[in-house]
Amino acid sequence: GQSLEQPSEVTAVEGAIVQINCTYQTSGFYGLSWYQQHDGGAPTFLSYNALDGLEETGRFSSFLSRSDSYGYLLLQELQMKDSASYFCAVRGNTGGFKTIFGAGTRLFVKA
């Protein structure tokens, strides 16, 4: 089976840096993705790591270590609008390569 673990909540102040960790278990691995979802909205894609290392996209970076089955999302220069839920996700290796999502981490950014 496949499972992902991430913290349920993180709180940080505006302008700070926050890291959201994700550990996963999967029988076959094709990559780790991150999605952002604001309350009442749909998830939007942030980043994807298929290989070990750091991927940077503006204020957001994502890291993957396949040997540790671990990844993280790094958010820099936090803004109030970054308050949202963040999901890590893995691609399944059966049944149409579905995406399996973690439980999500709610990020609260305070002024």
Add this chain to the structure above:
Amino acid sequence: GAVVSQHPSWVICKSGTSVKIECRSLDFQATTMFWYRQFPKQSLMLMATSNEGSKATYEQGVEKDKFLINHASLTLSTLTVTSAHPEDSSFYICSAPGTSGIWVQYFGPGTRLTVL
């Protein structure tokens, strides 16, 4: 960029009625689409994989006779909640995988279903 639309964005219905939700890929073709259900402050739970031209694949515990999925074309998948009950009230979201070479899901805006 890839855009997925969903209709309706919200619906209120009486218990026992059926509700159809449409999911369209607007600027790309999707042979596969996914249907998720999300309760407040919870994760996205995959309900089924919709396959164009063939039967949908349902996740364990999802009643296929209650949640009917039809993938009529390369740009349209529909989810029909039959004989809806209050416990079916939820946020239903569809997605389609991108075609750019990396594994990314493009999500529709979601449909808020309330069953009275």
